[in-house]
Amino acid sequence: MKVRTRSTAVIGSICLVASLALTTASADEGAAPHKAAKVALTKVATAKNPSAGAAGPGGTVWIAERAGTVRTLTGQGLSKPVLDISAETTTDGERGLLGIAFDKDFKHFYISFTNLEGTSTIDEFAVRKGKLQPDTRRTVLTQTQPYSNHNGGDIKFGPDGYLYIAFGDGGSGGDPHGNGQNLDTLLGKLLRIDPRGAKPYAIPADNPFVGDPKAKDEIWSYGLRNPWRFSFDAGSGDVFIGDVGQSAWEEIDRAPAASKGGENYGWSQMEGTHPFREGTEPANHVPPVHEYDRNGLGCSVTGGFVYRGKAIPALKGQYLFSDYCDGTVRALEMKDGKVTGVNDLGVNGGEVVSFVQGGNRELYVLDLGGAVSRIDPAA
Numbered sequence: 001m002k003v004r005t006r007s008t009a010v011i012g013s014i015c016l017v018a019s020l021a022l023t024t025a026s027a028d029e030g031a032a033p034h035k036a037a038k039v040a041l042t043k044v045a046t047a048k049n050p051s052a053g054a055a056g057p058g059g060t061v062w063i064a065e066r067a068g069t070v071r072t073l074t075g076q077g078l079s080k081p082v083l084d085i086s087a088e089t090t091t092d093g094e095r096g097l098l099g100i101a102f103d104k105d106f107k108h109f110y111i112s113f114t115n116l117e118g119t120s121t122i123d124e125f126a127v128r129k130g131k132l133q134p135d136t137r138r139t140v141l142t143q144t145q146p147y148s149n150h151n152g153g154d155i156k157f158g159p160d161g162y163l164y165i166a167f168g169d170g171g172s173g174g175d176p177h178g179n180g181q182n183l184d185t186l187l188g189k190l191l192r193i194d195p196r197g198a199k200p201y202a203i204p205a206d207n208p209f210v211g212d213p214k215a216k217d218e219i220w221s222y223g224l225r226n227p228w229r230f231s232f233d234a235g236s237g238d239v240f241i242g243d244v245g246q247s248a249w250e251e252i253d254r255a256p257a258a259s260k261g262g263e264n265y266g267w268s269q270m271e272g273t274h275p276f277r278e279g280t281e282p283a284n285h286v287p288p289v290h291e292y293d294r295n296g297l298g299c300s301v302t303g304g305f306v307y308r309g310k311a312i313p314a315l316k317g318q319y320l321f322s323d324y325c326d327g328t329v330r331a332l333e334m335k336d337g338k339v340t341g342v343n344d345l346g347v348n349g350g351e352v353v354s355f356v357q358g359g360n361r362e363l364y365v366l367d368l369g370g371a372v373s374r375i376d377p378a379a
């Protein structure tokens with residue numbers, strides 16, 4: 001009953017938002033009655049402040065710990081560190097080792113961390129026979145950070161083979177430098193680069209602002225506050241971004257796989273679908289596909305993945321996400337790019353800071369408190 005009650009509460013609050021085209025309950029849409037997927041969390045390891053993860057070579061799953069270590073999941077918990085940069089980062093504010101990613105075919109491994117000065121840093125390692133080659137390490141991209149919060153820091157390869165990097169607006173509160181809407185900074189943006197195309201990296205020729213002298217060529221989309229976690233749908237290629245709100249609205253943004261980039265997600269003129277501090281909605285604002293307020297549902301969205309695994313057929317095609325402050329794992333039912341239902345999956349992942357998609361596309365939840373859990377079908 002708890003599942004249904006919470007789910008109804010979510011949908012009820014969302015319906016107050018007139019600009020979101022939502023149907024109230026998928027059970028009302030006729031055809032087959034809706035059955036929410038039933039899931040269970042299976043704890044597979046304990047880590048020290050796990051912050052991020054990635055599918056690795058040979059079916060492995062790699063887990064980053066915030067203080068600077070990377071370990072792999074084994075049948076008996078986590079391995080010894082395969083990488084340790086703990087002398088190079090701190091966990092002040094929202095800093096630390098914040099993202100890891102492999103490129104296609106697992107030839108290179110990338111880490112995203114804040115260095116001792118707080119500068120966001122993306123480094124690359126060559127991978128041979130499943131092992132990092134420490135002597136190949138090089139820095140791909142850096143971005144100074146004016147404050148210790150809103151670093152973003154997630155990194156993922158898109159289906160196009162390019163590396164996407166999410167940076168927050170630089171921090172403090174209310175975007176004091178106006179970075180979200182300023183195309184002359186990498187802060188408050190989703191970036192798209194080709195890390196192997198040149199040293200230190202190349203800009204894909206079809207990036208949306210190439211040739212615009214007033215805009216950084218690395219920018220793929222903008223108007224983001226703290227896009228803490230984003231992902232690509234392994235089925236469709238659509239991108240989903242969980243953008244943490246200021247004080248009122250948490251949001252999930254989406255762009256279709258066919259997007260040419262350039263989306264403006266609104267911050268800091270908008271927070272979700274609402275003007276922020278007398279802000280004016282930009283003409284090209286792409287509103288979130290989902291937003292929720294802070295009446296009992298959390299305070300910091302953690303974006304996840306569209307489920308494309310095999311273990312839980314009823315969950316296929318739904319976008320999973322959670323909230324650091326609430327921990328409940330939720331799922332958006334999507335149809336033609338619109339949200340048609342919001343499901344509370346009835347499990348709590350703790351201080352959820354990240355989801356990880358394994359090579360078999362099954363999903364894991366990372367609790368900053370330590371638990372690494374796999375999302376399994378309920379028994």
Ligand SMILES: [Ca+2]
Nearest residue numbers: 265266267272
């Ligand atoms: Ca927004």
